[in-house]
Amino acid sequence: MSKNIFISYSRREVGFVDALADHLETKGFTLWLDYRNLVPGKPWVDQINQGIAASDTVLLVVSQASMESDNVEFEWRQVLDEKKKRIILLIFEAVDLPVELEKFEWVDFRANYQSALQELERQLGMPEKEEHPVPQTGFKVPAPVWLAFGLSLLAAIFSIGAIWTLFIPFFLIPLPYRILKRNFNYSLVQASLVTLPLAIWLAVNFTVTEAFNLILSDLWMVSIPFAFGLAFLLRSPALQRWGKPEAVAPARAQKRAVEYPPLKPVSFYVEHAPEDNKIAAHIQTTLQEAGHVEAADPASANSVFTLVSRFKSDSVVDCDNHVVYPVIVQSNNAVSRQLSRLQWLDLRTGVKDMDVVARMLPAPDKLLRSLGIRPMGNQLIMPSIILHLAYFITLLAVVCIGSWFPYILQYADDFIYDPGFTPVIGELTVSLILFGTLAYFMAKHLVDRKGLFASLPALIVGMLTLGGIILWQIEIDYMVFDLLETTLQDIGYSSYYPYRFYLWGNALMLVYLFIKRKNLMYWFPSKKRAG
Template sequence: MAQNIFISYSRREVGFVDDLVRRLEAEKYVVWLDYRSLVAGSPWQDQIYKGITDAEVILLVISKESLASRNVEVEWQRVLGEKKRIILLIFEAVELPPVLEKYEWVDFRGNYKAGLDELFSQLKTPVQEEHPVPQTGFKVPAVVWLSFILSIPAAIFSLISIWTLFIPFFLVPLPYRIFKRDFSYLPVQASLLMMPFAIFLTANLSVSDTLYDLFRVLAVVSLPLNLWLMYLLRSEGMQRWGKPSANSPAKPHVDMTRFPQDKPIKYFIDHAPQDREIAISLDRTFKSAGHIESAGADSAKATFTLISRFKTESVADCESQLVYPVIVQSNDKISPQLSRIQWLDMRSGVRNLDVIARLLPDPALLSRGLCVRPSGNQLVLPSAILALIYFIVFLAVVCIGSWFPYISQYANLFFKDPFYLEVVVQLIASLILFGGISYFMVRHIMQRQGFFASLPGLLTGAVLFAAILYWQVAIDNMVFDLLGVTVDYRGISSYYPRGLYMIGLPIMLIYLWFNRRDLMYWLPAKKPKQKRS
């Protein structure tokens, strides 16, 4: 007969716990896990206590965060009162409370497979009376060591592209942050992807033949190393190791192969005005499937709350009503109520609306099939938005970086000869403008707030980029006229950014056109104007 298992943990270990549950269920164990087991209709505390009472084994994940968590402490104190079998899962080496030192334990700090084998062995054998206290000391899985080793050359090579600022900003501290389990995957991924191209650009603009040859070699060498590191950071081992911000987005637990019988359900969509376009699509899909819109959450059988920077809590009571949080934008200020139940994750794009409508009559099947673990502080973006941000950042990097070599080469002339004053002023102004516009465009787009987080704003940004780039062509010609350089060498500093813009912009526009739905969902809708009384 399969054992019932209750898992107590902190949100910090959600990647580790998610993988552990999958493997336990593959061995036919019945697992109680809060965000997969809590249901609406009764107080959550009562459900948690019932989960503990019904469980034969309690798995307590040990880490600094879990031992500091009041909720976790309440759970294991409750377990002690019921005299249940407890197995400690050592995620981090910490000093245990004396009352927990006598219990069985499994060390998951090193080899994960060895830890699983030991756990399954203990679950299949009676409780042992004598247990040594868990060993302290520093242990990490092999994949973490390998990621750390590969991150060292990435950190060093990133210094070659120091003029980009953001690449070394994310990659220089990466070795340390890997051991601290604390890095944000998306900007690290962007930095690793862009670094070889930034080094290659540095080589092409170098005034030294020796540096030119060296940097080109390093650009070629860094590409496979960075791709390998990216692969490792997305591996199962690193997903278990890292904090939620270092994890890739969770996938639904079960592939859908069956649907419940059609039945009209009263629903309510709870959303901020800025997320109106997503709400309209969800509403349209539900109505086409025969479901009935409710006037409010109180009279609805199911409430869908769209979570974004504009809305962090539901109008419905998650303990007494059926609530589906639909996360459309990463947010680390989500209400505690919503953080205890599974979500429909639409941060990477609004998908599967028709499937949600078909599964709506069966909440258990919907939650099991499409919902994922809660993790609001991951930075996840739709592919169209991610591509747009990458294009803007890379364009800014190339534009600003292209001028550094001959600024440094002719610095004495630029800043001492009064004839160059106008050129210097125009050049500095153009670089500041381009960098500033790029910064605010990326910021507004990522936050879904501000002028550039709109179609008129994006078009304005594109026009401003074109104007500044052609202004820089004129500056380029002014510089070489003053230097007396032949026409064949003109435009080297404005060539790369202008060429990238002229080639990249049409490609970007075509890509955004084919993904225009995601773009329109992401750009915030305007708040309706309030009528004057």
């Protein structure tokens, strides 16, 4: 019976692999899985070789990405060279196999997950067979995925009623195809689904065309169960196993029970860019409170923590001769070669769990397992408060600008041919351009941690300025209706909803910002000290 298992996979199947690993561990199998077993600060290639050597069975997850991965190919060729290891192929996607792999056992996970688990456990409990048929090709989809596909078709149709937002149909119309391809953007699709009923309801109130209003009047209520049902289904275990990393919910850390080692002071040094000073200070304080000693310089430290962000991409020490822990606090695509060879600590979703790092520092071989952080995909990876604040600013711009489209379409002839509208159109155009431009740079600078609005005072000033522009648009709104000489009871609605959305949205965001204030302040870059 196989008990020591090495899992070889591409990071694009991390949702599937994470669920599989949890299940096998509950069944008593000992697993070697990179993001649970790698020792931070040491070359990962050497550790993978050791993991393969210590296993008696290798589970190779077969997919398009894994068969194209040089790292995965390196792993299974290492196993072939030893000739004593058992390989079981786990079919995640149907692809053409290299000739060398066609002779091995396989389990098809494309359709019924539970049945495939039972088959895998059966194979692991039996001696290896000498002959096996080549894995079947063809397109297979689990029932929950077909259900998500059907709901996404309805969501795509409903999104036409929210076309004024632009972003909702942009993400929901191609969603059925993207679900089958496993590669939709989970975070942005969820945001689109949650806001879909609201966007349709706003369209009803924005619209002054009776026929269009009649079509949408009940659609927003009908869309609620479908939109929220699909949102919950995309979070289900079946869809989380199905999707590639960008289609999987960012996983919360699942700390695993480990025995903390005896306290043994370790000398450390935290190297960082000046902009990351607040994060570095928190790490230094946490390590010192656990009894560790801060060294005078990185060369004399037993452990060097290098904070990686857009402001820093390399370490000042030679990673071959020092124990270096890359700590990624912000995504950076230009990380140095020497740091990219090391296993890092991922704090992009927030500066937390450093107390666990401090207690496990004397036992780095157990550090990643104790943190329980799995690899993340291509989502926007940052603290939730920053992500939601950027979404709020973007949605505010969409509501503010989109609320004027019905008026422009309804009264296009008046706007174009009546000279009296020329000053009003000029003011409206300037206000919308200012609002959109300001909101764009506020969101961009916030996400990038760089620029004018990458500070709390500037962000507050920017938000107040947006409010001032909305008040200006209220005056423009009434000017339009005065010129039209109309007494519609929804006069002022083109600016009414942005105004209410601005007030209530900011009130809720202030509460949220207060609750998450630590991560908010850590995110804003520190100012460089003079001299």
